[in-house]
Amino acid sequence: xxxxxxxxxGPPRTVPLQSATFxxxxxxxIRRAAATGIYDIRGGGAKRRVPHFxxxxxxxxxxxxxxxxxxxxxxxxxxxxxxxxxxxxxELDIPVTIAGMSFGALSGRAKEALGRGASEAGTSTTTGxxxxxxxxxxxSTKLVYQYLPSRYGMNxxxxxxxxxxxxxxxxxxxxxxGGMLLGQKISDRVADMRNLPKGIDQRSACRxxxxxxxxxxEIKILELREITAWEKPIYVKVxxxxxxxxxxxxxxxxxxxxxxxxxxxxxAATQDVFIEHVxxxxxxxxxxxxxxxxxxxxxxxxxxxxxxxxxxxxxVAKAMALGADAVAIGTAAxxxxxxxxxxxxxxxxxxxxxxxxxxxxxxxxDPAGITTQDPELQARLDPVDAGRRLRNYxxxxxxEAQTIARACGHNNLHNLEPEDLCALTMEAAAMARxxxxxxDWWPGKPGTGF
Amino acid sequence: xQTYDLEAEGLRGLNSALHAQSETTNQTKWExxxxxxxxxxxxxxxxxxxxxxKGSTGYYCAGMNKQATILVHGSAGPGVAENMMSGTVIIDGxxxxxxxxxxxxxxxxxxxxxxxxxxxxxxxIDIVVHGNVGHMSAFMAQSGNLVVxxxxxxxxxxxxxxxxxFVRGSVKSLGADCIEKEMRPEHIEILRDLLEKGGCDAKPxxxxxxxxxxxxxxxxxxxxx
Numbered sequence: 001x002x003x004x005x006x007x008x009x010g011p012p013r014t015v016p017l018q019s020a021t022f023x024x025x026x027x028x029x030i031r032r033a034a035a036t037g038i039y040d041i042r043g044g045g046a047k048r049r050v051p052h053f054x055x056x057x058x059x060x061x062x063x064x065x066x067x068x069x070x071x072x073x074x075x076x077x078x079x080x081x082x083x084x085x086x087x088x089x090x091e092l093d094i095p096v097t098i099a100g101m102s103f104g105a106l107s108g109r110a111k112e113a114l115g116r117g118a119s120e121a122g123t124s125t126t127t128g129x130x131x132x133x134x135x136x137x138x139x140s141t142k143l144v145y146q147y148l149p150s151r152y153g154m155n156x157x158x159x160x161x162x163x164x165x166x167x168x169x170x171x172x173x174x175x176x177x178g179g180m181l182l183g184q185k186i187s188d189r190v191a192d193m194r195n196l197p198k199g200i201d202q203r204s205a206c207r208x209x210x211x212x213x214x215x216x217x218e219i220k221i222l223e224l225r226e227i228t229a230w231e232k233p234i235y236v237k238v239x240x241x242x243x244x245x246x247x248x249x250x251x252x253x254x255x256x257x258x259x260x261x262x263x264x265x266x267x268a269a270t271q272d273v274f275i276e277h278v279x280x281x282x283x284x285x286x287x288x289x290x291x292x293x294x295x296x297x298x299x300x301x302x303x304x305x306x307x308x309x310x311x312x313x314x315x316v317a318k319a320m321a322l323g324a325d326a327v328a329i330g331t332a333a334x335x336x337x338x339x340x341x342x343x344x345x346x347x348x349x350x351x352x353x354x355x356x357x358x359x360x361x362x363x364x365x366d367p368a369g370i371t372t373q374d375p376e377l378q379a380r381l382d383p384v385d386a387g388r389r390l391r392n393y394x395x396x397x398x399x400e401a402q403t404i405a406r407a408c409g410h411n412n413l414h415n416l417e418p419e420d421l422c423a424l425t426m427e428a429a430a431m432a433r434x435x436x437x438x439x440d441w442w443p444g445k446p447g448t449g450f
Numbered sequence: 451x452q453t454y455d456l457e458a459e460g461l462r463g464l465n466s467a468l469h470a471q472s473e474t475t476n477q478t479k480w481e482x483x484x485x486x487x488x489x490x491x492x493x494x495x496x497x498x499x500x501x502x503x504k505g506s507t508g509y510y511c512a513g514m515n516k517q518a519t520i521l522v523h524g525s526a527g528p529g530v531a532e533n534m535m536s537g538t539v540i541i542d543g544x545x546x547x548x549x550x551x552x553x554x555x556x557x558x559x560x561x562x563x564x565x566x567x568x569x570x571x572x573x574x575i576d577i578v579v580h581g582n583v584g585h586m587s588a589f590m591a592q593s594g595n596l597v598v599x600x601x602x603x604x605x606x607x608x609x610x611x612x613x614x615x616f617v618r619g620s621v622k623s624l625g626a627d628c629i630e631k632e633m634r635p636e637h638i639e640i641l642r643d644l645l646e647k648g649g650c651d652a653k654p655x656x657x658x659x660x661x662x663x664x665x666x667x668x669x670x671x672x673x674x675x
Contacts, residue, residue: 038669150571151533151552151571151573154533154552155514155533155535155554156494156496156514156516156533156535159514182669183667183668194592195554195573195574195592195593196592196611196612197611197612197667200611200667200668201667201668201669203590203609205571205590209532209548209551209552209567209570209571209589209590210510210528210529210532210547210548210551210552210570211528211529211548216509216528219489219490219508219509219510220509220510222489222490223489223490223493223509223510223513226461226462226465226490226493226494227465227493227494227513227514228494229465229466229469230462
């Protein structure tokens with residue numbers, strides 16, 4: 001080494017190292033909070049990495065199992081919901097339903113597109129906070145009417161027009177929290193439907209106004225059944241927190257169907273800290289819920305719908321293998337309609353975001369025209385085309401799930417079972433209660449001492 | 451007069467018979483005997499009929515009522531006339547929690563006292579209470595009128611929107627964003643009409659009016675980052 005070399009390059013130095021704890025996104029949020037003095041509100045579900053269906057694999061058939069031919073042999077997909085007490089259960093062609101999303105959070109055209117796509121695929125849609133619109137009733141062959149703490153737009157006529165009633169106790173994005181719809185989206189029509197002044201930041205209650213606890217819920221269900229002549233299936237929707245006990249109590253209260261929403265499930269607007277730090281991953285919810293149904297002897301009699309991060313036929317098949325009767329999609333359905341589409345990248349950039357990351361749904365400035373009440377933006381969404389995309393997507397999910405089920409030797413999606421699965425990680429094995437890949441063991445397996 | 455023995459004939463038969471009545475029914479007067487605190491009595495009615503319940507009721511009596519006049523000759527359990535759309539419900543005795551919750555229209559008259567959360571999330575209903583109301587009454591009340599001839603408990607009108615609250619007696623405390631407001635002549639007239647509908651002989655000038663300060667209507671800081 002010469003004197004010149006040392007002068008030019010200097011002695012070896014450490015490279016700049018970003019903190020894993022104080023990462024750039026963390027620091028940016030600290031600066032944002034310091035500048036504004038208010039928490040961040042956004043739409044969507046948890047973005048953090050959590051154990052999920054990606055951490056499971058199907059084993060498929062081989063010598064010890066006999067597969068069915070992929071395109072030729074039958075694999076049933078129909079599901080009937082509400083067989084426990086309702087006189088008129090809902091029969092769906094596919095076990096993938098559309099989760100509750102409100103008119104107000106979504107445009108009328110987006111609700112129409114959801115109805116069109118779901119109906120063409122033979123499945124149901126669900127209202128949301130704010131009541132039932134003629135558009136969604138008209139375009140949805142099967143419509144589930146949500147009964148929420150706010151009771152916005154709730155009335156007995158719409159209750160009777162519904163094909164099922166979903167009592168919403170909570171949702172995965174914010175179990176224990178109420179809804180928000182910020183003033184930018186409170187148009188004349190939205191305000192009128194909700195009996196609220198136009199333009200105010202609207203808060204929905206986190207608790208039902210006229211019942212508390214499972215004993216009251218049982219009486220509330222009785223009232224709703226009496227009003228609707230015991231015809232409609234009654235669902236109870238809970239966010240994933242204590243799934244064993246919540247499902248057991250919903251069954252005790254008289255639910256026909258339990259809807260269980262994990263933390264990846266979306267919301268139109270909630271505090272980011274709530275979305276990311278409250279609730280359980282979907283994967284962690286299913287087995288305790290199924291266990292509760294089995295312990296009460298009502299698995300399959302009380303149907304279980306699982307939601308929160310369902311994206312593909314593989315996810316559908318995995319949820320069903322773990323014991324779900326059906327799944328519900330929200331975020332994925334919006335993406336199928338056109339949410340976060342790269343064709344709007346220039347506009348996302350103007351909003352300070354990018355394709356795939358746009359989550360300021362509460363601001364009502366959605367370039368795709370879905371999560372907005374702005375007339376010009378809404379007009380960008382053609383409900384017929386968007387509905388067709390949703391139908392195609394639902395059909396693909398169903399075909400994918402059938403492909404997997406046949407490969408596992410099943411002629412019905414509901415015959416998928418935990419034995420068809422293995423886990424790639426210890427966490428997923430523990431949550432799904434299926435063996436770690438290549439072993440016959442999972443953490444907590446009875447009799448193993450763990 | 452149609453008489454229905456609830457204990458002998460059951461709830462489903464009762465509500466089914468009441469739901470079968472149309473706009474033009476000639477069976478306009480009904481009497482329900484032996485209610486014995488049963489839940490969901492006369493829920494979801496939608497006809498201009500009069501239903502007399504001869505005794506006290508459990509939860510949700512007259513829930514989601516439209517058009518009908520329902521008189522409870524006793525006291526009512528939680529959630530009486532919840533989500534009422536139109537019509538009239540009159541309780542001779544006291545009402546438990548959540549009376550008139552989320553009601554969109556019609557008139558609820560409680561001749562005794564009402565417990566906590568009377569008029570919670572009300573959306574257009576008129577409620578007249580001859581006696582007192584409990585804590586958290588008119589919580590998140592959106593529109594309509596709550597008239598209290600006696601006293602109001604803690605946190606009256608917490609997080610209230612545009613409902614009008616009239617109280618003749620004391621208010622133990624006001625909830626968040628609820629303030630006393632000027633009683634202008636138009637409010638006196640509204641209250642006079644409500645007192646008449648509710649069968650109260652109180653004078654409107656004896657009441658104070660409460661409503662929203664409208665300070666919780668918007669988040670104060672732009673959160674558009």
